[in-house]
Amino acid sequence: MSHWNRTARLDAADTRQIETWTLTAEDGARRNFEIDVKTGKPLDVMSLKNSSLADTREYADMLAARARKLYGSGLRLVEMTSCTCCGRPLTDAGECLRIFDVPYQRCTGCGHVMVTRRPAGEDLDFEESAEVSQTYVDPATCEVRLAQVIAPKMDWVDGVFAKLRGRKTTTVIDVGAGGGHFVEGARRAGATAAGFELSKASRAFAKAAFGLDLRSDDFLAANLEPVDVITMWGLLEYVQEPRRFLDKARAVLQKEAGMLVVEVPRFDALGTAAQAVNPFHVARHMDPTTHINCFSDASLATALVSSGFAPVAAWYFGMDAYELLVQCALRGGDEKALSATAEMIPALQSALDAARCCDDIIVAAVPV
Numbered sequence: 573m574s575h576w577n578r579t580a581r582l583d584a585a586d587t588r589q590i591e592t593w594t595l596t597a598e599d600g601a602r603r604n605f606e607i608d609v610k611t612g613k614p615l616d617v618m619s620l621k622n623s624s625l626a627d628t629r630e631y632a633d634m635l636a637a638r639a640r641k642l643y644g645s646g647l648r649l650v651e652m653t654s655c656t657c658c659g660r661p662l663t664d665a666g667e668c669l670r671i672f673d674v675p676y677q678r679c680t681g682c683g684h685v686m687v688t689r690r691p692a693g694e695d696l697d698f699e700e701s702a703e704v705s706q707t708y709v710d711p712a713t714c715e716v717r718l719a720q721v722i723a724p725k726m727d728w729v730d731g732v733f734a735k736l737r738g739r740k741t742t743t744v745i746d747v748g749a750g751g752g753h754f755v756e757g758a759r760r761a762g763a764t765a766a767g768f769e770l771s772k773a774s775r776a777f778a779k780a781a782f783g784l785d786l787r788s789d790d791f792l793a794a795n796l797e798p799v800d801v802i803t804m805w806g807l808l809e810y811v812q813e814p815r816r817f818l819d820k821a822r823a824v825l826q827k828e829a830g831m832l833v834v835e836v837p838r839f840d841a842l843g844t845a846a847q848a849v850n851p852f853h854v855a856r857h858m859d860p861t862t863h864i865n866c867f868s869d870a871s872l873a874t875a876l877v878s879s880g881f882a883p884v885a886a887w888y889f890g891m892d893a894y895e896l897l898v899q900c901a902l903r904g905g906d907e908k909a910l911s912a913t914a915e916m917i918p919a920l921q922s923a924l925d926a927a928r929c930c931d932d933i934i935v936a937a938v939p940v
């Protein structure tokens with residue numbers, strides 16, 4: 573069985589450092605990848621302070637009902653037999669988490685976490701999931717989101733690309749573009765950007781908010797010219813076969829020219845643990861109604877390398893401290909607990925990010 577090791581400094585006081593990720597193949601052959609690592613991301617504590625506990629509880633109840641519908645007796649569930657990232661048979665995989673009574677299993681080869689008994693592709697209805705997440709594409713919060721979430725990501729992408737290719741990013745394809753925020757952010761940064769989005773509601777939002785015409789066709793089947801950067805922000809956790817998206821990106825991107833950027837949820841995180849012990853109050857992260865995959869650093873790296881990429885940069889951050897405080901407040905039934913403790917979040921989260929115990933990661937990779 574192949575495996576990954578991380579070589580990092582013990583005195584990791586810096587939020588920027590170089591790590592070596594080493595892949596040792598079954599035959600003992602080793603490949604080293606030098607990774608430009610960033611940890612931590614500024615958080616808008618005021619907006620977290622204002623989130624209502626009642627809304628969170630209501631949203632979690634809605635997801636629980638949806639999980640009963642998706643995984644209940646009504647639908648045919650498909651049983652996976654091998655890991656979607658490393659291909660290892662799941663015969664020795666064990667249950668690692670159960671949310672809304674839906675079990676997640678963990679691959680013993682690469683640590684990838686999956687809902688292995690899942691509805692067939694057509695039953696995981698993204699139109700519906702897009703509608704239930706309308707607050708995510710609320711026009712009123714658009715500019716705030718562009719400034720606080722999108723611009724820092726575009727800056728990071730541009731910085732990694734410039735270091736590799738010696739110039740700014742000029743062309744971008746965003747796959748699973750949602751309400752078009754990143755496409756708009758890339759355009760504002762001077763790039764020509766296009767986006768693929770299957771949800772009609774999200775495409776309508778992108779048109780209304782930014783005048784964007786996102787593509788409704790299937791990225792996997794599209795005939796595409798090479799671009800500088802392909803991005804997949806929070807996409808691979810939704811899809812039945814993440815490798816197909818990576819393979820397609822590899823086919824589009826050119827060696828010595830292109831770069832792929834993927835953001836995925838991380839399993840080995842405090843946020844996961846906080847949800848594991850409160851499995852009926854989940855409103856984000858390990859939500860089996862949409863997130864059928866959750867990654868380990870090794871499973872993401874394995875999938876990238878198997879699709880012909882070499883990872884070059886990683887950014888660790890998350891919402892774990894917020895998640896923990898939300899779960900504590902929900903348990904205590906105390907509406908004020910979250911606003912009273914919200915100021916603690918940035919410091920707590922920064923420590924978790926530095927320790928790579930956070931629930932999110934962005935990795936940049938280049939075609940090899």
Ligand SMILES: [Zn+2]
Binds near residue numbers: 658679680682684871
């Ligand atoms: Zn695996």
